[in-house]
Amino acid sequence: MLATDTAVAAALHDVHKVYRKQVRALDGVTLTFAAGTFTAVMGPSGSGKSTLLQCAAGLDRIDSGSIEVAGVRVDRLNETQRTLLRRDRIGFVFQSFNLLPSLTAAQNVELPLRLAGRRPSSGQVKEALAAVGLADRARHRPTELSGGQQQRVAIARALITRPAVLFAxxxxxxLDSTTSREVLALLRGIRQTIIMVTHDPVAAASADRVVFLADGRVVGELHSPDVDTVAARLAHLEA
Structure with a gap:
């Protein structure tokens, strides 16, 4: 595993990914994500944003180029090594929450540590739930929680391993608009490197930077974005 500058949490250099020998999902993407920053990735349907997230997180292999996460060359790892990297250094938050319905909030949060063969302390779990405002919901199961609370549990679960990068x-x-704002405020308050794929200009405007993709290529960026500018740029790309 190749060490890199610790100020850079993740980096892609000239990354190419082709599906079925003809669909260029990523076409020479080069991006750097500084440690502690919150980046939103946007683009029209089929622009490559989901593929970028999957490749950067080590869920899918690239055809050429390089990807580094947490000082490790992801593209040089075999399947087992990528699995260990995802387990130990990468966090995931998805639209569908992906909580186990038979487990309590606390049990869902501690699951990544248990799967890694590590016994979590009650203090770790309490701290993770308190960080997302759910200290009093530890024993509640997903069906007893609102959608926003379930997503907060998912965020706590993603953070308990102290990952170098959180992919969302x-x-x-x-989520509804009010709950979305609450979750976005929570994400923004986390001193964590976050790479978030979204189609929502309001969500993207919560980030420090918005990266726009089209046809598998980076076609622009906005720093300190606002909703109207993000929406206008996305509309232009979709047109």
């Missing part, structure tokens, strides 16, 4: 795939897509 449409984390507010299943």
């Amino acid at each position: 795939d449409e984390p507010t897509g299943a």
Whole structure:
């Protein structure tokens, strides 16, 4: 595993990914994500944003180029090594929450540590739930929680391993606007490197930076974005 500058949490250099020998999902993508920053990735349907997240997180292999996460060259790892990297250094938050319905909030949060063969302390779990405002919901099962509370549990679960990068795939897509704002405020308050794929300009405007993709290529960026500018840029790309 190749060490890199610790100020850079993740980096892609000239990354190419082709599906079925003809669909260029990623076409020479080069991006750097500084440690502690919150980046939103946007683009029209088929632009490559989900593929970028999956490749950067080590869920899918690239055809050429390089990807580094937490100082490790992901593209040089075999399947077992990528699994260990995802387990130990990468966090995930999805639109569908992906909580186990038979487990309590606390049990869902501690699950990544148990799967890694580590026994979590009650203090760790309490701290993770308190960080997302759910210290009093530890014994509640997902069906006893609102959608926003379930997503907060999912965020706590993603953070309990103290990952170098948190990847979020449409984390507010299943939530109403009020709850979405609450979850986005929570994400923004986390001193964590976050790479979030979203189609929502309001969600994207919560980030420090918005990266726009089209046809598998980076076609622009916005720093300190606002909703109207993000929406206008996305509309232009979709047109």
